[in-house]
Amino acid sequence: MCYAIPGKVVEIKDNIVTVDYFGEKRKAKNDFYKLSAGDYIYAQGGFVVQRVSRQEAKEILKTWEELFFKLQQTDLRLAQKPKDLRQIANSVRQKELGNSCCVHGILEFSNYCRNDCLYCGLRNSNSSLTRYRMDIDEIVAAADIAVRKLKFKALVLQSGEDPWYDGKKLIEIIKRIRKKSPALLILSIGEREAGLYEKLYKAGARGALLRFETSNPALYKKMRPGHNPKERLDLINRLHDIGYLIMTGFLIGLPGQTQEDLLKDIQLTGSLGTDMFSFGPFIPHPQTPLADSPSPSIEETLDAIARTRIMSPESRILVTTSLETLDKEDGLRQGLLSGGNSLMINVTPKKYRRLYDIYPDRAGTDADIKERIDSVVKLLYSIGRAPTDIGLGIQS
Ligand code: SAH
Ligand code: SF4
Numbered sequence: 128m129c130y131a132i133p134g135k136v137v138e139i140k141d142n143i144v145t146v147d148y149f150g151e152k153r154k155a156k157n158d159f160y161k162l163s164a165g166d167y168i169y170a171q172g173g174f175v176v177q178r179v180s181r182q183e184a185k186e187i188l189k190t191w192e193e194l195f196f197k198l199q200q201t202d203l204r205l206a207q208k209p210k211d212l213r214q215i216a217n218s219v220r221q222k223e224l225g226n227s228c229c230v231h232g233i234l235e236f237s238n239y240c241r242n243d244c245l246y247c248g249l250r251n252s253n254s255s256l257t258r259y260r261m262d263i264d265e266i267v268a269a270a271d272i273a274v275r276k277l278k279f280k281a282l283v284l285q286s287g288e289d290p291w292y293d294g295k296k297l298i299e300i301i302k303r304i305r306k307k308s309p310a311l312l313i314l315s316i317g318e319r320e321a322g323l324y325e326k327l328y329k330a331g332a333r334g335a336l337l338r339f340e341t342s343n344p345a346l347y348k349k350m351r352p353g354h355n356p357k358e359r360l361d362l363i364n365r366l367h368d369i370g371y372l373i374m375t376g377f378l379i380g381l382p383g384q385t386q387e388d389l390l391k392d393i394q395l396t397g398s399l400g401t402d403m404f405s406f407g408p409f410i411p412h413p414q415t416p417l418a419d420s421p422s423p424s425i426e427e428t429l430d431a432i433a434r435t436r437i438m439s440p441e442s443r444i445l446v447t448t449s450l451e452t453l454d455k456e457d458g459l460r461q462g463l464l465s466g467g468n469s470l471m472i473n474v475t476p477k478k479y480r481r482l483y484d485i486y487p488d489r490a491g492t493d494a495d496i497k498e499r500i501d502s503v504v505k506l507l508y509s510i511g512r513a514p515t516d517i518g519l520g521i522q523s
Pocket of ligand 2: 240241242243244247248249250251286287288317
């Protein structure tokens with residue numbers, strides 16, 4: 128479960144600990160620490176990711192207690208008497224999962240990509256893009272700011288499919304981040320060998336974000352030249368077997384996608400042992416073959432979130448930056464009120480952010496990270512959600 132309020136360990140059985148949060152008990156897997164009953168920890172995605180001193184935990188919990196119950200009341204009020212599909216989805220989310228919202232950081236460390244996906248601005252054939260790679264020290268330093276300064280408890284490390292980062296480099300990155308700035312580390316590095324993913328799991332990574340993009344095999348082959356859907360699905364299954372938390376999903380509104388495809392996309396996501404649904408609208412990029420294809424409407428995306436919530440009541444559903452990009456004023460709030468309960472904040476150093484040009488004019492690209500966190504926390508409080516993956520909301 129996605130609580131980043133410190134929890135008190137109340138029971139330990141092998142590597143499974145029972146953790147108490149204001150009287151609610153959750154289980155988490157402990158791969159990294161020596162713990163005893165009475166210790167305080169942060170858990171993310173079902174893993175213990177950080178230890179916290181008893182004194183610090185008690186101070187944090189004191190601030191949270193009153194606020195937490197107040198937020199729950201607001202959330203409950205907004206979820207009452209649902210009238211349409213999206214409101215029903217919001218009410219299902221409230222009943223099944225309460226008001227906890229995951230706020231993950233995302234660090235985009237390279238925009239080099241060996242692939243040529245028709246929809247993506249990072250595609251290898253886009254020669255007008257200035258490419259960058261962060262070196263190991265830079266990545267470790269940026270992760271440290273995200274985890275220790277900005278208090279993120281889960282961090283996505285994302286890039287194009289860039290073999291310049293070989294096993295040795297990636298293992299060093301994971302080990303150094305785990306040691307210096309412990310958090311749930313989620314890889315989003317594309318299709319790399321299962322053996323490499325296994326080594327990265329051993330080094331300390333615990334999540335994998337790899338979308339299958341579309342459940343329609345013919346559309347997949349057209350959109351991702353030289354690739355076949357079975358290989359990607361096999362890899363997602365392997366990652367699940369290794370023990371990774373799986374975050375997967377699809378693109379909404381790819382040219383040629385039918386309503387039936389979309390329903391199958393939702394079904395397929397649910398069948399992959401998925402911990403977090405990640406799907407968002409396609410946004411055309413001018414330097415790609417799909418430059419003239421339109422985005423889907425925001426309504427279509429919100430309805431997909433709502434349907435997913437109703438079909439998989441207990442899932443975590445990400446409100447993507449691409450949805451926010453379609454409606455910068457209100458997309459995030461609407462996504463969260465249509466069944467969504469997770470979001471990501473970009474923690475890439477500002478000088479690189481604009482170059483990670485998957486699609487144009489991404490929401491949050493020019494924002495100062497602290498201001499962005501503040502505005503997200505404010506929004507979450509206004510709709511009664513506890514931003515339980517970051518600590519900033521309780522520092523003020
Ligand atoms: N290279 C890795 C991770 C980075 S791309 C991979 O492909 O898995 C992350 C996601 O960006 C992709 O899974 C794709 O669904 C999304 N994406 C790419 N181009 C997009 C576009 N034009 N509009 C919206 N999302 C896009
Ligand atoms: Fe590369 Fe990922 Fe973009 Fe495809 S979607 S071109 S794999 S960055």
